[in-house]
Amino acid sequence: MHIIVCIKSVVTEAPIGKIVRTANNSALNPFDRPAIETALKLKENHGGTVTVLSMGPPTAEAILREALAMGANRAMLLCDPAFAGADTLATSTVLCAAVAYLKPFDLLLFGTRTSDSDTGQVGPQTAVLLDLPIVTGIHKTTFTPDCLIVERESDGFQETYEVNFPAALTIDQTAAVPRDPGLEGIAAAFDEMPVETISIEQLNLDSARTGDAGSPTRVLSMKPVRKNRSCQWIEGTPVKQADSLVRQLVDKGLIG
Amino acid sequence: MELLLEEKHRAVRQSVRRFCDRELRPIAAQIDQECRFPWEVVEKMGKLGYFGIQVPKALGGAGLDSVSYAIVIEEISRVSAAIGLCITVHNSVAVYPILSFGSKEQIQKWVPPLARGEKIGAFCLTEPNAGSDAGGIEATAHVDGEDYIVNANKVFVTNGGIADICLIFCRTDPSAGARGISVVVAERGTNGFVVGDLEDLCGMRANPVCSIRLYDCRIPVSNLLATKGMGMKIGLAALDTGRMGIAAQAVGIAQAAFEEAIRYTKQRHQFGVPIERHQAIQTMIADMATQLDASRLLVYRAAALKDKKLPFSKESAMAKLFASEAATYVTDLAVQIHGGYGYSKAYAVERYYRDARVTRIYEGTSEIHRMVIAKSVLKE
Numbered sequence: 152m153h154i155i156v157c158i159k160s161v162v163t164e165a166p167i168g169k170i171v172r173t174a175n176n177s178a179l180n181p182f183d184r185p186a187i188e189t190a191l192k193l194k195e196n197h198g199g200t201v202t203v204l205s206m207g208p209p210t211a212e213a214i215l216r217e218a219l220a221m222g223a224n225r226a227m228l229l230c231d232p233a234f235a236g237a238d239t240l241a242t243s244t245v246l247c248a249a250v251a252y253l254k255p256f257d258l259l260l261f262g263t264r265t266s267d268s269d270t271g272q273v274g275p276q277t278a279v280l281l282d283l284p285i286v287t288g289i290h291k292t293t294f295t296p297d298c299l300i301v302e303r304e305s306d307g308f309q310e311t312y313e314v315n316f317p318a319a320l321t322i323d324q325t326a327a328v329p330r331d332p333g334l335e336g337i338a339a340a341f342d343e344m345p346v347e348t349i350s351i352e353q354l355n356l357d358s359a360r361t362g363d364a365g366s367p368t369r370v371l372s373m374k375p376v377r378k379n380r381s382c383q384w385i386e387g388t389p390v391k392q393a394d395s396l397v398r399q400l401v402d403k404g405l406i407g
Numbered sequence: 408m409e410l411l412l413e414e415k416h417r418a419v420r421q422s423v424r425r426f427c428d429r430e431l432r433p434i435a436a437q438i439d440q441e442c443r444f445p446w447e448v449v450e451k452m453g454k455l456g457y458f459g460i461q462v463p464k465a466l467g468g469a470g471l472d473s474v475s476y477a478i479v480i481e482e483i484s485r486v487s488a489a490i491g492l493c494i495t496v497h498n499s500v501a502v503y504p505i506l507s508f509g510s511k512e513q514i515q516k517w518v519p520p521l522a523r524g525e526k527i528g529a530f531c532l533t534e535p536n537a538g539s540d541a542g543g544i545e546a547t548a549h550v551d552g553e554d555y556i557v558n559a560n561k562v563f564v565t566n567g568g569i570a571d572i573c574l575i576f577c578r579t580d581p582s583a584g585a586r587g588i589s590v591v592v593a594e595r596g597t598n599g600f601v602v603g604d605l606e607d608l609c610g611m612r613a614n615p616v617c618s619i620r621l622y623d624c625r626i627p628v629s630n631l632l633a634t635k636g637m638g639m640k641i642g643l644a645a646l647d648t649g650r651m652g653i654a655a656q657a658v659g660i661a662q663a664a665f666e667e668a669i670r671y672t673k674q675r676h677q678f679g680v681p682i683e684r685h686q687a688i689q690t691m692i693a694d695m696a697t698q699l700d701a702s703r704l705l706v707y708r709a710a711a712l713k714d715k716k717l718p719f720s721k722e723s724a725m726a727k728l729f730a731s732e733a734a735t736y737v738t739d740l741a742v743q744i745h746g747g748y749g750y751s752k753a754y755a756v757e758r759y760y761r762d763a764r765v766t767r768i769y770e771g772t773s774e775i776h777r778m779v780i781a782k783s784v785l786k787e
Contacts, residue, residue: 174417213414220418332422334456334469334479341415342470 152199160211179214182262184329186322219340220332236363243276278319423482438613453524467519473710477655484659488762489613495652501528529570531561542585546577568615588638599624610761650727657734664741702730721783731766
C-alpha cells in the first residue's frame with residue numbers, strides 16, 4: 152500500500168502585513184499530525200510505504216524531515232518561485248500534479264484544516280481535481296484488504312463508509328494521537344534520508360495555473376482582530392455567584 | 408545563537424521541548440516536592456532515545472552528535488533539572504566510558520539495554536573522604552579466583568536509587584596511588600550490593616541520589632573496564648564529556664529562570680508600571696541575557712570541538728565553570744525580580760534557584776575547574 156500524506160508548513164505567529172517565512176516562525180501544521188500518524192499506523196499494521204508531500208518555500212523542508220523522523224519513507228518538497236502566493240486552488244493544482252507524479256498510490260491523506268489560513272479546502276479540492284472519492288473529517292479507519300472502512304461524525308450523526316482504493320481522506324484530530332519523533336528518527340531523517348525537491352518543470356505545469364498567477368482569490372487586507380475584554384466581579388455567596396454566572400452565560404447565548 | 412546550529416539541531420530541540428513541555432512540565436514541581444522519580448515519563452524518554460543519545464544505532468542508540476546531546480540535556484533541564492541530571496549522567500559518565508573503554512563483549516552486553524533506557528547507569532567515584540581529590544578513594548578490589556572482592560562506600564551517587572549498572576572506582580593496587588585505581592562494573596542485585604537511603608538534598612530532589620555500598624561484593628574479573636590501573640584515565644575522559652552535560656544542564660536551568668523572570672517583569676506592576684519599565688530591573692535582565700548567551704556559546708563550542716574530534720577538555724571545563732556560575736547568578740536574579748514570591752515554592756524560580764546551586768559543585772567544583780583550565784592554559 153502506498154499512502155501519500157499532504158502536509159503544510161504553517162506560520163506560527165500572526166503576521167503583520169506580508170508573511171515572511173523563516174525557520175523560527177514555521178512549524179508542521181498540528182492538524183496534519185493525526186493524518187501522518189494514521190498513515191504510519193496503517194503502514195506498520197498492513198505494510199506499505201508513506202510519502203509525505205508539501206508545497207512551500209525551502210524552509211518547509213524542516214516539516215518534511217520531521218515527518219521522516221516520525222517514520223515516513225519518502226519526502227517531497229514542491230518548491231518553485233512560480234508556486235509562491237498560491238491560494239487553495241493553485242495549491243491543489245500543484246498537489247494534484249505531484250500526486251499524479253507519485254502514482255501509483257492507494258490513499259491520499261490530509262489534515263482537516265490548517266492552523267494558519269484555516270480554509271479546509273485543499274484536501275477536498277485536490278481530490279476533486281484528481282477525480283478521487285473523498286471522505287472528510289475521519290475519526291476512525293479500519294483496514295480490510297479490499298477497502299477501508301472509515302467513520303466520521305457530522306451534525307450529531309456517525310457515518311460509516313466503505314472506501315475503495317485509491318481514495319482521499321481528511322483526518323480529524325481525534326483519529327490518532329501523533330507520535331513524537333524519537334532522536335534516532337531525527338538522526339536518520341537528517342543524516343540518511345533525502346528530501347526530493349520538485350520544480351514546476353518536473354510537474355509539467357503551466358505557470359499561469361500556479362502561484363499568484365493561478366490564484367483567483369485576492370486578499371484585500373489582513374490585520375489582527377482586537378478583542379475588547381471586560382472583567383466583571385460577581386459578588387455574593389458561591390451559590391449565588393454560580394447562579395449569576397450561569398444566567399449571564401445563557402443570556403449571552405454562550406451556553407444553552 | 409541559532410546561526411551556529413544545523414537544522415537537525417533545531418529539530419532535536421523542537422522535539423525534546425515539545426515532549427518535555429507536554430509530559431514533564433505538569434509534574435515538575437510536584438516530583439521535586441515529593442522526591443519522586445517519574446518512571447511514567449522516563450520510560451517514554453527511553454523509547455525516544457534519550458538514554459542513548461550518542462550511542463551508535465547498531466547498539467540501540469540514536470547516533471546523534473555532541474551538539475545534539477547538549478541540546479537534549481539543556482531542554483530537559485529547562486523543565487526538570489533533576490531529570491536532565493538523570494539523562495546526562497547516564498549518557499556521559501555511565502554509557503560513554505563503557506562504549507569508549509569496554510571490550511566488545513562488555514559493550515554488547517551492557518550498552519544496548521542502557522541505550523534503550525531499559526537499564527540505568529551510575530558513576531560511583533565520590534566517597535566520604537574523596538571528592539575533588541579523586542585519587543584519594545579508599546574503595547578496594549582484590550582478586551579471588553575469577554572474581555574481584557569489592558568493598559566500597561560511594562556517596563552522592565546520581566541515579567543511585569534506580570541504577571542497574573554502576574561504574575565503581577576502586578583500588579586494585581593499594582600501593583600504586585592514583586595509578587592503582589581501576590573501574591569495575593557492578594550490577595544491582597549482586598550479593599553485597601547495598602543501596603543506601605535517599606539523600607535529602609537542597610535541589611535535584613526528583614533524582615534518587617543516594618549512597619551505594621559494596622560489602623565483600625563478588626564481581627567477575629571480566630567486569631573490569633579496560634585494564635587495571637586505568638581508573639583515573641577513564642574517570643577523566645568521562646568527566647570531560649560529563650562536565651559538558653552539566654554545563655548544558657546549567658544553561659537549561661538558567662534559561663527556565665530567565666523565561667520566568669521576563670514573564671514576571673511584564674506581569675508585575677509597581678509604582679504604576681510593569682516592573683520591566685524600571686531601569687534596575689532592565690539591568691538585571693541585560694546581565695541575565697548576556698550570561699545565558701555566553702554560557703550557551705561556550706557549551707556549543709565545546710560540543711562542536713568534540714564532534715570535530717578536536718581537543719575539548721579545556722573548553723568543556725570553561726563551559727562548565729562559566730555556565731554553572733552563570734546559572735546560580737541568573738536564578739538568583741530571577742528570585743530577586745520575583746521579590747517575596749520568588750522565595751515561595753508557589754513560583755518555579757524557587758526550584759530553579761535550588762537546582763542551580765549544585766551545578767557549581769558536582770562533576771568537579773568550580774575551583775577544580777579553574778585548576779584544570781589554568782593548568783591547560785599555562786601548558787600552552
